[in-house]
Structure formats: C-alpha cells, structure tokens
Amino acid sequence: EAQVTQNPRYLITVTGKKLTVTCSQNMNHEYMSWYRQDPGLGLRQIYYSMNVEVTDKGDVPEGYKVSRKEKRNFPLILESPSPNQTSLYFCASSLYPRQGGETQYFGPGTRLLVL
Amino acid sequence: AQSVTQLGSHVSVSEGALVLLRCNYSSSVPPYLFWYVQYPNQGLQLLLKYTTGATLVKGINGFEAEFKKSETSFHLTKPSAHMSDAAEYFCAVSEGDDKIIFGKGTRLHILP
Numbered sequence: 001e002a003q004v005t006q007n008p009r010y011l012i013t014v015t016g017k018k019l020t021v022t023c024s025q026n027m028n029h030e031y032m033s034w035y036r037q038d039p040g041l042g043l044r045q046i047y048y049s050m051n052v053e054v055t056d057k058g059d060v061p062e063g064y065k066v067s068r069k070e071k072r073n074f075p076l077i078l079e080s081p082s083p084n085q086t087s088l089y090f091c092a093s094s095l096y097p098r099q100g101g102e103t104q105y106f107g108p109g110t111r112l113l114v115l
Numbered sequence: 116a117q118s119v120t121q122l123g124s125h126v127s128v129s130e131g132a133l134v135l136l137r138c139n140y141s142s143s144v145p146p147y148l149f150w151y152v153q154y155p156n157q158g159l160q161l162l163l164k165y166t167t168g169a170t171l172v173k174g175i176n177g178f179e180a181e182f183k184k185s186e187t188s189f190h191l192t193k194p195s196a197h198m199s200d201a202a203e204y205f206c207a208v209s210e211g212d213d214k215i216i217f218g219k220g221t222r223l224h225i226l227p
Contacts, residue, residue, distance in 0.1 A: 097209070108158045109157070
C-alpha cells in the first residue's frame with residue numbers, strides 16, 4: 001500500500017530534550033515536506049526537500065532541522081524543543097513539483113506536547 | 116507571491132443541504148489549485164485539483180469546484196451534504212514550483 005508513515009504518533013516531552021520524528025514514504029517520491037498545523041493558522045511549511053541531500057527552509061524553520069540521506073526518509077529534528085513547538089506535525093511527499101500540480105500525500109500526523 | 120484566503124473558519128449546513136466552501140487566491144501566474152480534506156485524527160487527503168483544461172473539476176465523494184479566473188476563486192461545492200462530510204477542508208495554491216500555500220482551513224459541521 002502506498003503510504004507516508006510517521007513515528008511516533010503522539011509524543012510528550014520536556015523543554016530542551018532533543019527529539020526526532022521520523023517520516024518514511026514508499027512511493028519513490030522526490031519531494032518531501034514537513035508542516036505544522038496550529039488552530040487558526042492552518043498548515044505552515046517548516047522544511048522541504050526536492051531530493052536526496054537537497055533541503056530548504058519553508059515558512060517557519062526556526063528551531064527545526066531536517067536531513068535527507070535517503071530518498072524514502074525525511075526525519076524532523078528538534079534539537080532543543082520549546083513549548084511554542086507544541087503542535088500537530090505532518091509529513092508529506094509528492095513527485096517532483098516542477099511537473100506542476102502534483103498531489104501531496106500526507107502522513108497521519110504526530111501530535112507533540114512540549115512541557 | 117501566491118496566497119489563499121478561505122472565508123469562514125467554521126461552516127454549518129443541514130444534512131441534505133448544499134455545501135459551499137469559499138476559497139480565493141492570488142497568484143502572479145496561472146495557478147494550480149487544490150482542495151484537501153482532513154477527517155478527524157487523520158492526515159490530509161486530496162479531494163480535487165485544478166491544473167489546466169476544464170475549469171469545473173470533479174473530485175471524490177461528490178464534491179466539485181470551479182476555477183474562475185476573473186474572480187480569482189476556487190469554491191468547493193456539494194449538492195447534498197452527508198454526515199460523513201464533517202471534516203476540515205483546506206484550499207491550496209501552487210505556481211508549479213516547489214511552493215504550495217495552504218489556506219487556514221474551514222471546518223464543516225453537518226447538522227442532523
């Protein structure tokens with residue numbers, strides 16, 4: 001089954017404790033992206049990647065890191081989480097977007113609470 | 116730069132009534148337009164999209180949207196609401212590059 005998986009689905013942590021949220025897709029997609037969803041703000045892009053070893057900042061990259069060492073994986077790293085990073089996080093993937101109008105496939109989400 | 120405005124963060128309709136969710140966009144080039152739906156505790160999934168060609172686009176679950184360039188709109192409609200349509204709906208715009216912008220979402224409530 002074609003899918004995007006994220007782990008963990010739920011995470012409670014404390015300020016300053018490094019964490020990683022994994023994302024994996026099995027559709028051989030070049031493009032992968034991380035979003036955060038907050039009430040009243042919709043989805044905001046954190047980082048995206050056009051291919052292996054190619055990453056770029058989205059609209060709200062502060063406090064986050066990403067890496068793309070393999071095509072299928074795109075982990076999101078919070079080196080020193082803070083309470084304002086409490087949010088619902090989605091990973092998404094698609095074919096290379098320069099084809100135009102590519103559909104993004106979303107993971108199920110990771111709900112993060114930083115105390 | 117492209118942007119998306121969804122009118123109404125919450126919309127309530129009676130079961131069987133017309134659903135109309137409004138989306139206006141701004142783009143400097145012919146846009147690609149999307150509607151995504153998010154059911155409770157799930158990720159987003161594509162409902163429909165406009166790329167080129169016919170301006171009336173049909174999607175899954177009986178939804179459709181019409182691209183109106185003169186009005187810079189891409190409103191989502193469904194003739195008869197069903198309880199299972201209760202969800203959050205996101206309009207999105209892309210200019211065919213690596214950037215896609217999502218609206219803030221409209222939560223659709225279906226009244227019995």
